[in-house]
Amino acid sequence: MACRLAFASPPSPTAFRVGCVIIDADGRLLSQGYSRQHDPHDHAEEAALAAITPNDARLRSATLISSLEPCVARASRPRGCALLIADTPIPRIVYAWREPTLFTAGGGAEFLERQGRTVVEVSRLAAEARTPNDGLLRAPRPDHVSQPLPVADG
Incomplete structure (x- = not known):
């Protein structure tokens, strides 16, 4: 469901299209979100967390x-x-899908594990998660910072 929800995200040249759901212990949907859902800077997890009361005991x-x-x-x-x-x-x-180092260094899974959370990567679904981002992943990226051109003496 999270992978399918990513397709609701408007495409962006500078951010991934991501979907997120939060379910209770019985698998019932508590909230959902996707990238750029309410604001051009929204991340999917941020939108899903904003859609549920922070002190909801089911969390x-x-x-x-x-x-x-x-x-x-x-x-x-x-x-x-x-x-x-x-x-x-x-x-x-x-x-x-583990975050590629296209925009940031990643490391969210390790950070959450250090916080005592159980983190599970379901890599068999990575291709499905990448699909809405295919255009972004194929876009040409500069592999170096361009240097200023020398100024000719006048």
Whole structure:
């Protein structure tokens, strides 16, 4: 469901299309979100967390499922999704695709594990999570910082 939800994300040349769901201990949907759902800078996990009351007792046994590994750092907001998740009592995080180092260094899974959370990568779904991002992944990227051209003497 999280991988399919990513297709609702508007494409962006500078951010992944990601879907996220939060389910209770019985597998019932508590909330969902996708990238850029309400704001051009929304991340999927951020949108899903915003859609549920932070003190909801069901979060203590919930699972957050994301199509992409939650980020630690981001350019558009001061706190990454892994930090937002760490502020909740959600004990289990499942994701399909480990974050490529296209925009940030990644590391959300390791950060959450250090916070005592159970983190599960379901790599057999990684291709499904990558699909809505195919255009972004194929876009040419400069492999070096361009140097200024020398100024001719006048």
